[in-house]
Amino acid sequence: MTTRPARRPACANFSSGPCAKFPGWSANLMKTASLGRSHRSAVGKGRLRLAIDLTREVLRVPETHLIGIVPASDTGAVEMAMWSLLGARPVDLLAWESFGEGWVSDVLKQLKLRDARALTASYGDLPDLSAVDAAHDVVFTWNGTTSGVRVPDADWISADREGLTICDATSAAFAQPLDYAKLDVVTFSWQKVLGGEGAHGVLILGPRAVERLESYVPPWPMPKIFRLASGGKLIAGIFEGETINTPSMLCVEDYILALEWAKGLGxxxxxxxxxxxxxxxxxxxxxxxxxxxxxxxxxxxxxxxxxxxxxxxxxxxxxxxxxxxxxxxxxxxxxxxxxxxxxxxxxxxxxxxxxxxxxxxxxxxxxxxxxxx
Missing domain, CATH: 3.90.1150.10 (Aspartate Aminotransferase, domain 1)
Structure with a gap:
Protein backbone atom coordinates (compact mmCIF):
# COMPACT_ATOMS: atom_id res chain seq x y z
CA MET A 1 0.00 0.00 0.00
CA THR A 2 1.30 3.49 -0.88
CA THR A 3 2.72 5.35 2.10
CA ARG A 4 0.74 8.32 3.36
CA PRO A 5 2.70 11.42 2.23
CA ALA A 6 4.16 13.79 4.81
CA ARG A 7 4.37 16.92 2.65
CA ARG A 8 1.19 18.90 2.03
CA PRO A 9 0.32 21.67 -0.43
CA ALA A 10 0.59 25.08 1.21
CA CYS A 11 -2.72 25.93 -0.49
CA ALA A 12 -5.22 23.13 -1.12
CA ASN A 13 -7.56 25.19 -3.33
CA PHE A 14 -7.67 23.46 -6.71
CA SER A 15 -11.26 24.36 -7.62
CA SER A 16 -12.01 25.21 -11.25
CA GLY A 17 -14.10 28.19 -10.22
CA PRO A 18 -14.06 30.23 -8.19
CA CYS A 19 -10.34 29.58 -8.31
CA ALA A 20 -7.48 30.04 -5.87
CA LYS A 21 -6.49 33.58 -4.93
CA PHE A 22 -3.05 34.62 -6.14
CA PRO A 23 -0.08 33.85 -3.85
CA GLY A 24 0.23 36.46 -1.12
CA TRP A 25 -3.35 37.70 -1.55
CA SER A 26 -4.89 39.50 1.41
CA ALA A 27 -8.02 41.61 1.71
CA ASN A 28 -5.83 44.16 3.48
CA LEU A 29 -4.07 44.84 0.16
CA MET A 30 -7.24 46.20 -1.48
CA LYS A 31 -7.89 49.91 -1.86
CA THR A 32 -11.10 50.87 -0.06
CA ALA A 33 -11.88 54.44 -1.12
CA SER A 34 -14.52 53.22 -3.62
CA LEU A 35 -16.36 51.11 -1.05
CA GLY A 36 -19.59 52.66 0.16
CA ARG A 37 -19.50 55.09 -2.77
CA SER A 38 -21.71 55.21 -5.83
CA HIS A 39 -20.29 53.32 -8.78
CA ARG A 40 -21.35 56.37 -10.80
CA SER A 41 -19.23 58.74 -8.72
CA ALA A 42 -15.91 59.96 -10.11
CA VAL A 43 -14.16 57.58 -7.72
CA GLY A 44 -16.32 54.61 -8.73
CA LYS A 45 -16.08 55.22 -12.47
CA GLY A 46 -12.36 55.80 -12.13
CA ARG A 47 -11.80 52.41 -10.53
CA LEU A 48 -13.98 50.68 -13.12
CA ARG A 49 -12.04 52.43 -15.85
CA LEU A 50 -8.77 51.32 -14.26
CA ALA A 51 -10.01 47.72 -14.24
CA ILE A 52 -10.76 48.02 -17.97
CA ASP A 53 -7.39 49.63 -18.75
CA LEU A 54 -5.44 47.01 -16.80
CA THR A 55 -7.43 44.25 -18.51
CA ARG A 56 -6.39 45.66 -21.89
CA GLU A 57 -2.75 45.92 -20.81
CA VAL A 58 -2.40 42.46 -19.28
CA LEU A 59 -4.39 40.62 -21.97
CA ARG A 60 -2.86 42.71 -24.78
CA VAL A 61 -6.29 43.53 -26.19
CA PRO A 62 -5.90 45.74 -29.29
CA GLU A 63 -7.29 49.26 -29.27
CA THR A 64 -9.73 48.20 -31.99
CA HIS A 65 -11.63 46.19 -29.37
CA LEU A 66 -13.86 47.60 -26.62
CA ILE A 67 -13.90 46.17 -23.08
CA GLY A 68 -16.92 46.33 -20.75
CA ILE A 69 -17.78 45.02 -17.30
CA VAL A 70 -21.21 43.40 -17.32
CA PRO A 71 -23.60 41.54 -14.97
CA ALA A 72 -23.90 37.80 -14.25
CA SER A 73 -20.37 36.52 -14.75
CA ASP A 74 -19.27 34.93 -18.02
CA THR A 75 -22.77 33.53 -18.52
CA GLY A 76 -24.20 37.04 -18.57
CA ALA A 77 -21.57 38.22 -21.05
CA VAL A 78 -22.21 35.30 -23.43
CA GLU A 79 -25.99 35.73 -23.21
CA MET A 80 -25.69 39.47 -23.89
CA ALA A 81 -23.68 38.75 -27.01
CA MET A 82 -26.01 36.03 -28.30
CA TRP A 83 -29.25 37.90 -27.63
CA SER A 84 -27.88 41.13 -29.12
CA LEU A 85 -26.02 39.82 -32.16
CA LEU A 86 -27.49 36.53 -33.37
CA GLY A 87 -30.26 36.17 -35.94
CA ALA A 88 -28.77 38.28 -38.71
CA ARG A 89 -27.00 35.27 -40.26
CA PRO A 90 -27.07 31.50 -39.95
CA VAL A 91 -25.11 30.34 -36.91
CA ASP A 92 -22.85 27.40 -36.18
CA LEU A 93 -22.79 26.30 -32.54
CA LEU A 94 -19.79 24.29 -31.35
CA ALA A 95 -20.12 22.12 -28.26
CA TRP A 96 -17.93 19.45 -26.72
CA GLU A 97 -18.76 19.88 -23.02
CA SER A 98 -21.51 21.21 -20.77
CA PHE A 99 -21.09 24.96 -21.14
CA GLY A 100 -20.98 24.80 -24.92
CA GLU A 101 -24.03 22.56 -24.77
CA GLY A 102 -25.73 25.25 -22.71
CA TRP A 103 -25.18 27.85 -25.43
CA VAL A 104 -26.57 25.42 -28.02
CA SER A 105 -29.68 24.91 -25.90
CA ASP A 106 -30.22 28.64 -25.41
CA VAL A 107 -29.95 29.41 -29.12
CA LEU A 108 -32.18 26.55 -30.22
CA LYS A 109 -34.74 26.52 -27.40
CA GLN A 110 -34.83 30.11 -26.12
CA LEU A 111 -33.95 32.26 -29.12
CA LYS A 112 -35.47 29.54 -31.33
CA LEU A 113 -33.22 30.33 -34.29
CA ARG A 114 -34.22 28.15 -37.21
CA ASP A 115 -31.08 28.70 -39.27
CA ALA A 116 -28.75 27.21 -36.67
CA ARG A 117 -26.79 24.00 -36.58
CA ALA A 118 -24.93 22.32 -33.74
CA LEU A 119 -21.49 20.82 -34.41
CA THR A 120 -20.78 18.61 -31.43
CA ALA A 121 -18.29 16.11 -30.05
CA SER A 122 -18.19 13.93 -26.97
CA TYR A 123 -16.11 14.74 -23.89
CA GLY A 124 -12.42 14.41 -24.76
CA ASP A 125 -12.69 15.45 -28.40
CA LEU A 126 -13.34 18.53 -30.53
CA PRO A 127 -15.94 18.88 -33.29
CA ASP A 128 -14.72 19.09 -36.87
CA LEU A 129 -13.59 22.72 -36.89
CA SER A 130 -13.16 22.65 -40.67
CA ALA A 131 -16.94 22.24 -40.98
CA VAL A 132 -17.57 25.78 -39.69
CA ASP A 133 -18.97 27.97 -42.47
CA ALA A 134 -17.21 31.33 -42.78
CA ALA A 135 -20.51 32.86 -43.94
CA HIS A 136 -22.14 31.90 -40.63
CA ASP A 137 -21.81 33.35 -37.17
CA VAL A 138 -20.12 30.90 -34.81
CA VAL A 139 -20.43 30.48 -31.02
CA PHE A 140 -17.80 28.41 -29.23
CA THR A 141 -15.80 27.99 -26.05
CA TRP A 142 -12.05 28.43 -26.40
CA ASN A 143 -11.34 26.17 -23.42
CA GLY A 144 -13.89 23.60 -22.34
CA THR A 145 -13.72 23.98 -18.57
CA THR A 146 -15.61 20.77 -17.80
CA SER A 147 -13.79 18.56 -20.33
CA GLY A 148 -10.29 20.02 -20.30
CA VAL A 149 -10.39 20.26 -24.10
CA ARG A 150 -9.46 23.51 -25.84
CA VAL A 151 -9.13 24.66 -29.42
CA PRO A 152 -5.43 24.49 -30.34
CA ASP A 153 -5.43 27.88 -32.10
CA ALA A 154 -7.58 30.15 -34.25
CA ASP A 155 -6.25 28.94 -37.61
CA TRP A 156 -9.62 27.34 -38.38
CA ILE A 157 -11.30 30.78 -38.32
CA SER A 158 -11.22 32.51 -41.69
CA ALA A 159 -9.63 35.95 -41.82
CA ASP A 160 -12.12 36.76 -44.59
CA ARG A 161 -15.15 35.48 -42.70
CA GLU A 162 -18.53 37.10 -43.22
CA GLY A 163 -20.00 35.91 -39.92
CA LEU A 164 -19.08 36.90 -36.38
CA THR A 165 -17.08 34.78 -33.97
CA ILE A 166 -18.46 34.77 -30.41
CA CYS A 167 -15.91 33.18 -28.10
CA ASP A 168 -16.54 32.11 -24.51
CA ALA A 169 -12.98 32.36 -23.18
CA THR A 170 -13.68 32.16 -19.47
CA SER A 171 -11.04 29.58 -18.47
CA ALA A 172 -8.66 30.54 -21.27
CA ALA A 173 -8.26 34.30 -20.76
CA PHE A 174 -5.08 35.08 -18.78
CA ALA A 175 -3.73 31.54 -19.34
CA GLN A 176 -3.80 31.04 -23.12
CA PRO A 177 -3.03 33.54 -25.89
CA LEU A 178 -6.16 34.62 -27.77
CA ASP A 179 -6.08 35.74 -31.41
CA TYR A 180 -8.17 38.91 -31.27
CA ALA A 181 -7.90 39.44 -35.03
CA LYS A 182 -10.04 36.30 -35.39
CA LEU A 183 -12.38 37.00 -32.45
CA ASP A 184 -15.24 39.50 -32.76
CA VAL A 185 -16.62 38.85 -29.27
CA VAL A 186 -14.68 37.54 -26.27
CA THR A 187 -16.19 36.88 -22.85
CA PHE A 188 -14.79 35.72 -19.52
CA SER A 189 -15.22 36.02 -15.77
CA TRP A 190 -12.38 37.14 -13.54
CA GLN A 191 -13.20 34.43 -10.98
CA LYS A 192 -11.26 31.98 -13.15
CA VAL A 193 -7.56 32.43 -13.98
CA LEU A 194 -7.08 35.51 -11.80
CA GLY A 195 -8.95 34.04 -8.83
CA GLY A 196 -11.34 36.99 -8.50
CA GLU A 197 -14.77 37.03 -6.91
CA GLY A 198 -17.92 35.96 -8.78
CA ALA A 199 -20.97 37.71 -10.30
CA HIS A 200 -19.21 39.95 -12.85
CA GLY A 201 -18.37 39.29 -16.48
CA VAL A 202 -16.14 40.94 -19.05
CA LEU A 203 -17.34 41.52 -22.61
CA ILE A 204 -14.86 42.41 -25.36
CA LEU A 205 -16.24 43.60 -28.71
CA GLY A 206 -14.32 43.98 -31.95
CA PRO A 207 -15.29 46.47 -34.67
CA ARG A 208 -17.28 43.90 -36.66
CA ALA A 209 -19.43 43.16 -33.61
CA VAL A 210 -20.00 46.88 -33.05
CA GLU A 211 -21.04 47.26 -36.69
CA ARG A 212 -23.57 44.44 -36.24
CA LEU A 213 -24.97 46.06 -33.09
CA GLU A 214 -25.49 49.35 -34.91
CA SER A 215 -27.01 47.86 -38.06
CA TYR A 216 -29.17 45.02 -36.78
CA VAL A 217 -32.12 44.94 -34.39
CA PRO A 218 -33.05 41.46 -33.10
CA PRO A 219 -36.74 40.50 -33.47
CA TRP A 220 -37.18 39.52 -29.80
CA PRO A 221 -37.69 41.69 -26.71
CA MET A 222 -34.38 42.64 -25.09
CA PRO A 223 -34.06 42.61 -21.28
CA LYS A 224 -32.48 45.75 -19.87
CA ILE A 225 -29.32 44.01 -18.68
CA PHE A 226 -28.70 42.67 -22.22
CA ARG A 227 -29.03 46.01 -24.05
CA LEU A 228 -25.80 47.06 -25.73
CA ALA A 229 -27.27 49.50 -28.24
CA SER A 230 -29.94 52.18 -28.26
CA GLY A 231 -31.38 54.01 -31.24
CA GLY A 232 -29.00 52.29 -33.61
CA LYS A 233 -25.92 53.31 -31.63
CA LEU A 234 -23.65 51.41 -29.29
CA ILE A 235 -24.09 52.37 -25.63
CA ALA A 236 -20.49 53.48 -25.38
CA GLY A 237 -20.55 54.17 -21.64
CA ILE A 238 -20.61 50.43 -20.89
CA PHE A 239 -17.07 50.28 -22.25
CA GLU A 240 -15.89 53.34 -20.34
CA GLY A 241 -16.73 52.22 -16.81
CA GLU A 242 -20.48 52.96 -16.78
CA THR A 243 -21.96 49.57 -15.93
CA ILE A 244 -25.51 48.53 -16.85
CA ASN A 245 -26.37 47.70 -13.25
CA THR A 246 -24.70 48.22 -9.88
CA PRO A 247 -21.42 46.29 -9.57
CA SER A 248 -19.76 45.23 -6.34
CA MET A 249 -16.92 47.68 -5.93
CA LEU A 250 -15.37 45.23 -3.48
CA CYS A 251 -15.18 42.66 -6.28
CA VAL A 252 -13.84 45.31 -8.66
CA GLU A 253 -11.10 46.25 -6.18
CA ASP A 254 -10.23 42.56 -5.81
CA TYR A 255 -9.98 42.27 -9.61
CA ILE A 256 -7.73 45.32 -9.81
CA LEU A 257 -5.49 43.78 -7.17
CA ALA A 258 -5.21 40.55 -9.18
CA LEU A 259 -4.49 42.48 -12.39
CA GLU A 260 -1.72 44.41 -10.65
CA TRP A 261 -0.27 41.12 -9.41
CA ALA A 262 -0.39 39.74 -12.96
CA LYS A 263 1.23 42.87 -14.37
CA GLY A 264 3.97 42.66 -11.75
CA LEU A 265 4.74 39.06 -12.76
CA GLY A 266 5.36 40.13 -16.33
Whole structure:
Protein backbone atom coordinates (compact mmCIF):
# COMPACT_ATOMS: atom_id res chain seq x y z
CA MET A 1 0.00 0.00 0.00
CA THR A 2 1.30 3.49 -0.88
CA THR A 3 2.72 5.35 2.10
CA ARG A 4 0.74 8.32 3.36
CA PRO A 5 2.70 11.42 2.23
CA ALA A 6 4.16 13.79 4.81
CA ARG A 7 4.37 16.92 2.65
CA ARG A 8 1.19 18.90 2.03
CA PRO A 9 0.32 21.67 -0.43
CA ALA A 10 0.59 25.08 1.21
CA CYS A 11 -2.72 25.93 -0.49
CA ALA A 12 -5.22 23.13 -1.12
CA ASN A 13 -7.56 25.19 -3.33
CA PHE A 14 -7.67 23.46 -6.71
CA SER A 15 -11.26 24.36 -7.62
CA SER A 16 -12.01 25.21 -11.25
CA GLY A 17 -14.10 28.19 -10.22
CA PRO A 18 -14.06 30.23 -8.19
CA CYS A 19 -10.34 29.58 -8.31
CA ALA A 20 -7.48 30.04 -5.87
CA LYS A 21 -6.49 33.58 -4.93
CA PHE A 22 -3.05 34.62 -6.14
CA PRO A 23 -0.08 33.85 -3.85
CA GLY A 24 0.23 36.46 -1.12
CA TRP A 25 -3.35 37.70 -1.55
CA SER A 26 -4.89 39.50 1.41
CA ALA A 27 -8.02 41.61 1.71
CA ASN A 28 -5.83 44.16 3.48
CA LEU A 29 -4.07 44.84 0.16
CA MET A 30 -7.24 46.20 -1.48
CA LYS A 31 -7.89 49.91 -1.86
CA THR A 32 -11.10 50.87 -0.06
CA ALA A 33 -11.88 54.44 -1.12
CA SER A 34 -14.52 53.22 -3.62
CA LEU A 35 -16.36 51.11 -1.05
CA GLY A 36 -19.59 52.66 0.16
CA ARG A 37 -19.50 55.09 -2.77
CA SER A 38 -21.71 55.21 -5.83
CA HIS A 39 -20.29 53.32 -8.78
CA ARG A 40 -21.35 56.37 -10.80
CA SER A 41 -19.23 58.74 -8.72
CA ALA A 42 -15.91 59.96 -10.11
CA VAL A 43 -14.16 57.58 -7.72
CA GLY A 44 -16.32 54.61 -8.73
CA LYS A 45 -16.08 55.22 -12.47
CA GLY A 46 -12.36 55.80 -12.13
CA ARG A 47 -11.80 52.41 -10.53
CA LEU A 48 -13.98 50.68 -13.12
CA ARG A 49 -12.04 52.43 -15.85
CA LEU A 50 -8.77 51.32 -14.26
CA ALA A 51 -10.01 47.72 -14.24
CA ILE A 52 -10.76 48.02 -17.97
CA ASP A 53 -7.39 49.63 -18.75
CA LEU A 54 -5.44 47.01 -16.80
CA THR A 55 -7.43 44.25 -18.51
CA ARG A 56 -6.39 45.66 -21.89
CA GLU A 57 -2.75 45.92 -20.81
CA VAL A 58 -2.40 42.46 -19.28
CA LEU A 59 -4.39 40.62 -21.97
CA ARG A 60 -2.86 42.71 -24.78
CA VAL A 61 -6.29 43.53 -26.19
CA PRO A 62 -5.90 45.74 -29.29
CA GLU A 63 -7.29 49.26 -29.27
CA THR A 64 -9.73 48.20 -31.99
CA HIS A 65 -11.63 46.19 -29.37
CA LEU A 66 -13.86 47.60 -26.62
CA ILE A 67 -13.90 46.17 -23.08
CA GLY A 68 -16.92 46.33 -20.75
CA ILE A 69 -17.78 45.02 -17.30
CA VAL A 70 -21.21 43.40 -17.32
CA PRO A 71 -23.60 41.54 -14.97
CA ALA A 72 -23.90 37.80 -14.25
CA SER A 73 -20.37 36.52 -14.75
CA ASP A 74 -19.27 34.93 -18.02
CA THR A 75 -22.77 33.53 -18.52
CA GLY A 76 -24.20 37.04 -18.57
CA ALA A 77 -21.57 38.22 -21.05
CA VAL A 78 -22.21 35.30 -23.43
CA GLU A 79 -25.99 35.73 -23.21
CA MET A 80 -25.69 39.47 -23.89
CA ALA A 81 -23.68 38.75 -27.01
CA MET A 82 -26.01 36.03 -28.30
CA TRP A 83 -29.25 37.90 -27.63
CA SER A 84 -27.88 41.13 -29.12
CA LEU A 85 -26.02 39.82 -32.16
CA LEU A 86 -27.49 36.53 -33.37
CA GLY A 87 -30.26 36.17 -35.94
CA ALA A 88 -28.77 38.28 -38.71
CA ARG A 89 -27.00 35.27 -40.26
CA PRO A 90 -27.07 31.50 -39.95
CA VAL A 91 -25.11 30.34 -36.91
CA ASP A 92 -22.85 27.40 -36.18
CA LEU A 93 -22.79 26.30 -32.54
CA LEU A 94 -19.79 24.29 -31.35
CA ALA A 95 -20.12 22.12 -28.26
CA TRP A 96 -17.93 19.45 -26.72
CA GLU A 97 -18.76 19.88 -23.02
CA SER A 98 -21.51 21.21 -20.77
CA PHE A 99 -21.09 24.96 -21.14
CA GLY A 100 -20.98 24.80 -24.92
CA GLU A 101 -24.03 22.56 -24.77
CA GLY A 102 -25.73 25.25 -22.71
CA TRP A 103 -25.18 27.85 -25.43
CA VAL A 104 -26.57 25.42 -28.02
CA SER A 105 -29.68 24.91 -25.90
CA ASP A 106 -30.22 28.64 -25.41
CA VAL A 107 -29.95 29.41 -29.12
CA LEU A 108 -32.18 26.55 -30.22
CA LYS A 109 -34.74 26.52 -27.40
CA GLN A 110 -34.83 30.11 -26.12
CA LEU A 111 -33.95 32.26 -29.12
CA LYS A 112 -35.47 29.54 -31.33
CA LEU A 113 -33.22 30.33 -34.29
CA ARG A 114 -34.22 28.15 -37.21
CA ASP A 115 -31.08 28.70 -39.27
CA ALA A 116 -28.75 27.21 -36.67
CA ARG A 117 -26.79 24.00 -36.58
CA ALA A 118 -24.93 22.32 -33.74
CA LEU A 119 -21.49 20.82 -34.41
CA THR A 120 -20.78 18.61 -31.43
CA ALA A 121 -18.29 16.11 -30.05
CA SER A 122 -18.19 13.93 -26.97
CA TYR A 123 -16.11 14.74 -23.89
CA GLY A 124 -12.42 14.41 -24.76
CA ASP A 125 -12.69 15.45 -28.40
CA LEU A 126 -13.34 18.53 -30.53
CA PRO A 127 -15.94 18.88 -33.29
CA ASP A 128 -14.72 19.09 -36.87
CA LEU A 129 -13.59 22.72 -36.89
CA SER A 130 -13.16 22.65 -40.67
CA ALA A 131 -16.94 22.24 -40.98
CA VAL A 132 -17.57 25.78 -39.69
CA ASP A 133 -18.97 27.97 -42.47
CA ALA A 134 -17.21 31.33 -42.78
CA ALA A 135 -20.51 32.86 -43.94
CA HIS A 136 -22.14 31.90 -40.63
CA ASP A 137 -21.81 33.35 -37.17
CA VAL A 138 -20.12 30.90 -34.81
CA VAL A 139 -20.43 30.48 -31.02
CA PHE A 140 -17.80 28.41 -29.23
CA THR A 141 -15.80 27.99 -26.05
CA TRP A 142 -12.05 28.43 -26.40
CA ASN A 143 -11.34 26.17 -23.42
CA GLY A 144 -13.89 23.60 -22.34
CA THR A 145 -13.72 23.98 -18.57
CA THR A 146 -15.61 20.77 -17.80
CA SER A 147 -13.79 18.56 -20.33
CA GLY A 148 -10.29 20.02 -20.30
CA VAL A 149 -10.39 20.26 -24.10
CA ARG A 150 -9.46 23.51 -25.84
CA VAL A 151 -9.13 24.66 -29.42
CA PRO A 152 -5.43 24.49 -30.34
CA ASP A 153 -5.43 27.88 -32.10
CA ALA A 154 -7.58 30.15 -34.25
CA ASP A 155 -6.25 28.94 -37.61
CA TRP A 156 -9.62 27.34 -38.38
CA ILE A 157 -11.30 30.78 -38.32
CA SER A 158 -11.22 32.51 -41.69
CA ALA A 159 -9.63 35.95 -41.82
CA ASP A 160 -12.12 36.76 -44.59
CA ARG A 161 -15.15 35.48 -42.70
CA GLU A 162 -18.53 37.10 -43.22
CA GLY A 163 -20.00 35.91 -39.92
CA LEU A 164 -19.08 36.90 -36.38
CA THR A 165 -17.08 34.78 -33.97
CA ILE A 166 -18.46 34.77 -30.41
CA CYS A 167 -15.91 33.18 -28.10
CA ASP A 168 -16.54 32.11 -24.51
CA ALA A 169 -12.98 32.36 -23.18
CA THR A 170 -13.68 32.16 -19.47
CA SER A 171 -11.04 29.58 -18.47
CA ALA A 172 -8.66 30.54 -21.27
CA ALA A 173 -8.26 34.30 -20.76
CA PHE A 174 -5.08 35.08 -18.78
CA ALA A 175 -3.73 31.54 -19.34
CA GLN A 176 -3.80 31.04 -23.12
CA PRO A 177 -3.03 33.54 -25.89
CA LEU A 178 -6.16 34.62 -27.77
CA ASP A 179 -6.08 35.74 -31.41
CA TYR A 180 -8.17 38.91 -31.27
CA ALA A 181 -7.90 39.44 -35.03
CA LYS A 182 -10.04 36.30 -35.39
CA LEU A 183 -12.38 37.00 -32.45
CA ASP A 184 -15.24 39.50 -32.76
CA VAL A 185 -16.62 38.85 -29.27
CA VAL A 186 -14.68 37.54 -26.27
CA THR A 187 -16.19 36.88 -22.85
CA PHE A 188 -14.79 35.72 -19.52
CA SER A 189 -15.22 36.02 -15.77
CA TRP A 190 -12.38 37.14 -13.54
CA GLN A 191 -13.20 34.43 -10.98
CA LYS A 192 -11.26 31.98 -13.15
CA VAL A 193 -7.56 32.43 -13.98
CA LEU A 194 -7.08 35.51 -11.80
CA GLY A 195 -8.95 34.04 -8.83
CA GLY A 196 -11.34 36.99 -8.50
CA GLU A 197 -14.77 37.03 -6.91
CA GLY A 198 -17.92 35.96 -8.78
CA ALA A 199 -20.97 37.71 -10.30
CA HIS A 200 -19.21 39.95 -12.85
CA GLY A 201 -18.37 39.29 -16.48
CA VAL A 202 -16.14 40.94 -19.05
CA LEU A 203 -17.34 41.52 -22.61
CA ILE A 204 -14.86 42.41 -25.36
CA LEU A 205 -16.24 43.60 -28.71
CA GLY A 206 -14.32 43.98 -31.95
CA PRO A 207 -15.29 46.47 -34.67
CA ARG A 208 -17.28 43.90 -36.66
CA ALA A 209 -19.43 43.16 -33.61
CA VAL A 210 -20.00 46.88 -33.05
CA GLU A 211 -21.04 47.26 -36.69
CA ARG A 212 -23.57 44.44 -36.24
CA LEU A 213 -24.97 46.06 -33.09
CA GLU A 214 -25.49 49.35 -34.91
CA SER A 215 -27.01 47.86 -38.06
CA TYR A 216 -29.17 45.02 -36.78
CA VAL A 217 -32.12 44.94 -34.39
CA PRO A 218 -33.05 41.46 -33.10
CA PRO A 219 -36.74 40.50 -33.47
CA TRP A 220 -37.18 39.52 -29.80
CA PRO A 221 -37.69 41.69 -26.71
CA MET A 222 -34.38 42.64 -25.09
CA PRO A 223 -34.06 42.61 -21.28
CA LYS A 224 -32.48 45.75 -19.87
CA ILE A 225 -29.32 44.01 -18.68
CA PHE A 226 -28.70 42.67 -22.22
CA ARG A 227 -29.03 46.01 -24.05
CA LEU A 228 -25.80 47.06 -25.73
CA ALA A 229 -27.27 49.50 -28.24
CA SER A 230 -29.94 52.18 -28.26
CA GLY A 231 -31.38 54.01 -31.24
CA GLY A 232 -29.00 52.29 -33.61
CA LYS A 233 -25.92 53.31 -31.63
CA LEU A 234 -23.65 51.41 -29.29
CA ILE A 235 -24.09 52.37 -25.63
CA ALA A 236 -20.49 53.48 -25.38
CA GLY A 237 -20.55 54.17 -21.64
CA ILE A 238 -20.61 50.43 -20.89
CA PHE A 239 -17.07 50.28 -22.25
CA GLU A 240 -15.89 53.34 -20.34
CA GLY A 241 -16.73 52.22 -16.81
CA GLU A 242 -20.48 52.96 -16.78
CA THR A 243 -21.96 49.57 -15.93
CA ILE A 244 -25.51 48.53 -16.85
CA ASN A 245 -26.37 47.70 -13.25
CA THR A 246 -24.70 48.22 -9.88
CA PRO A 247 -21.42 46.29 -9.57
CA SER A 248 -19.76 45.23 -6.34
CA MET A 249 -16.92 47.68 -5.93
CA LEU A 250 -15.37 45.23 -3.48
CA CYS A 251 -15.18 42.66 -6.28
CA VAL A 252 -13.84 45.31 -8.66
CA GLU A 253 -11.10 46.25 -6.18
CA ASP A 254 -10.23 42.56 -5.81
CA TYR A 255 -9.98 42.27 -9.61
CA ILE A 256 -7.73 45.32 -9.81
CA LEU A 257 -5.49 43.78 -7.17
CA ALA A 258 -5.21 40.55 -9.18
CA LEU A 259 -4.49 42.48 -12.39
CA GLU A 260 -1.72 44.41 -10.65
CA TRP A 261 -0.27 41.12 -9.41
CA ALA A 262 -0.39 39.74 -12.96
CA LYS A 263 1.23 42.87 -14.37
CA GLY A 264 3.97 42.66 -11.75
CA LEU A 265 4.74 39.06 -12.76
CA GLY A 266 5.36 40.13 -16.33
CA UNK A 267 1.86 40.10 -17.77
CA UNK A 268 0.30 37.54 -20.08
CA UNK A 269 3.48 35.65 -20.97
CA UNK A 270 4.24 35.03 -17.30
CA UNK A 271 0.68 33.90 -16.60
CA UNK A 272 0.73 31.47 -19.53
CA UNK A 273 4.09 30.11 -18.40
CA UNK A 274 2.79 29.48 -14.88
CA UNK A 275 -0.28 27.63 -16.16
CA UNK A 276 1.83 25.58 -18.57
CA UNK A 277 4.24 24.58 -15.80
CA UNK A 278 1.36 23.60 -13.55
CA UNK A 279 -0.40 21.49 -16.17
CA UNK A 280 2.90 19.78 -16.97
CA UNK A 281 3.15 18.55 -13.36
CA UNK A 282 -0.22 16.81 -13.64
CA UNK A 283 0.48 15.46 -17.13
CA UNK A 284 3.77 13.89 -16.00
CA UNK A 285 1.86 12.14 -13.21
CA UNK A 286 -0.73 10.90 -15.70
CA UNK A 287 1.93 9.65 -18.11
CA UNK A 288 3.56 7.57 -15.35
CA UNK A 289 0.33 5.95 -14.13
CA UNK A 290 -1.21 3.10 -16.16
CA UNK A 291 -4.58 3.68 -14.49
CA UNK A 292 -4.79 7.38 -15.41
CA UNK A 293 -5.49 9.30 -18.62
CA UNK A 294 -6.06 12.88 -19.63
CA UNK A 295 -9.68 13.19 -20.70
CA UNK A 296 -8.48 15.32 -23.64
CA UNK A 297 -7.27 12.68 -26.08
CA UNK A 298 -5.05 14.84 -28.31
CA UNK A 299 -2.07 16.60 -26.67
CA UNK A 300 -2.54 19.79 -28.70
CA UNK A 301 -6.09 20.19 -27.36
CA UNK A 302 -5.26 19.65 -23.68
CA UNK A 303 -6.13 22.52 -21.38
CA UNK A 304 -3.45 24.11 -19.22
CA UNK A 305 -6.04 25.30 -16.70
CA UNK A 306 -8.84 22.78 -16.10
CA UNK A 307 -6.97 19.48 -16.39
CA UNK A 308 -9.45 16.58 -16.38
CA UNK A 309 -8.39 13.07 -15.41
CA UNK A 310 -10.02 9.73 -16.19
CA UNK A 311 -9.18 6.94 -13.73
CA UNK A 312 -10.52 3.72 -15.20
CA UNK A 313 -13.98 2.20 -15.32
CA UNK A 314 -14.85 2.19 -11.62
CA UNK A 315 -16.96 5.32 -11.25
CA UNK A 316 -16.72 5.27 -7.46
CA UNK A 317 -12.92 5.59 -7.33
CA UNK A 318 -12.70 9.28 -8.36
CA UNK A 319 -15.44 10.22 -5.90
CA UNK A 320 -13.65 8.39 -3.10
CA UNK A 321 -10.36 10.08 -3.99
CA UNK A 322 -11.94 13.54 -3.92
CA UNK A 323 -13.51 12.85 -0.51
CA UNK A 324 -10.31 11.41 0.94
CA UNK A 325 -8.21 14.37 -0.18
CA UNK A 326 -10.75 16.88 1.09
CA UNK A 327 -10.85 15.11 4.46
CA UNK A 328 -7.05 15.35 4.58
CA UNK A 329 -7.26 19.06 3.62
CA UNK A 330 -4.80 18.59 0.77
CA UNK A 331 -7.17 19.17 -2.20
CA UNK A 332 -10.57 20.82 -2.23
CA UNK A 333 -13.21 20.66 -4.98
CA UNK A 334 -11.42 18.41 -7.47
CA UNK A 335 -14.30 16.13 -8.44
CA UNK A 336 -15.32 16.19 -12.09
CA UNK A 337 -18.16 18.47 -13.14
CA UNK A 338 -21.61 16.98 -12.59
CA UNK A 339 -22.31 16.54 -16.33
CA UNK A 340 -18.83 15.25 -17.19
CA UNK A 341 -17.59 11.66 -17.17
CA UNK A 342 -16.53 10.47 -13.69
CA UNK A 343 -13.02 11.57 -12.87
CA UNK A 344 -11.02 14.38 -11.30
CA UNK A 345 -10.54 17.97 -12.40
CA UNK A 346 -7.49 19.82 -11.10
CA UNK A 347 -7.21 23.55 -11.68
CA UNK A 348 -3.75 24.54 -12.91
CA UNK A 349 -4.28 28.24 -13.62
CA UNK A 350 -1.73 30.92 -12.92
CA UNK A 351 -2.73 31.59 -9.30
CA UNK A 352 -1.81 28.02 -8.32
CA UNK A 353 1.77 27.47 -7.21
CA UNK A 354 3.66 24.70 -9.02
CA UNK A 355 5.09 23.55 -5.68
CA UNK A 356 1.57 22.87 -4.42
CA UNK A 357 0.85 20.62 -7.39
CA UNK A 358 4.16 18.83 -6.84
CA UNK A 359 3.06 18.21 -3.26
CA UNK A 360 -0.39 17.02 -4.35
CA UNK A 361 0.75 14.28 -6.74
CA UNK A 362 1.92 11.75 -4.08
CA UNK A 363 -1.41 12.27 -2.33
CA UNK A 364 -3.18 11.23 -5.53
CA UNK A 365 -1.21 7.98 -5.45
CA UNK A 366 -2.07 7.44 -1.79
CA UNK A 367 -5.75 8.23 -2.27
CA UNK A 368 -6.00 6.05 -5.38
CA UNK A 369 -4.52 3.11 -3.47
CA UNK A 370 -7.00 3.68 -0.65
CA UNK A 371 -10.00 4.08 -2.98
CA UNK A 372 -9.12 1.03 -5.06
CA UNK A 373 -8.54 -1.38 -2.19
Missing amino acids: GLNALVARANANAAVVQRWIDDRPFAANLARRPETRSNTSVCLALGDNQDVPKKIAKLLEAEAVAFDIGSYRDAPPGLRIWCGATVETADLDALMPWLDWAHAQASS
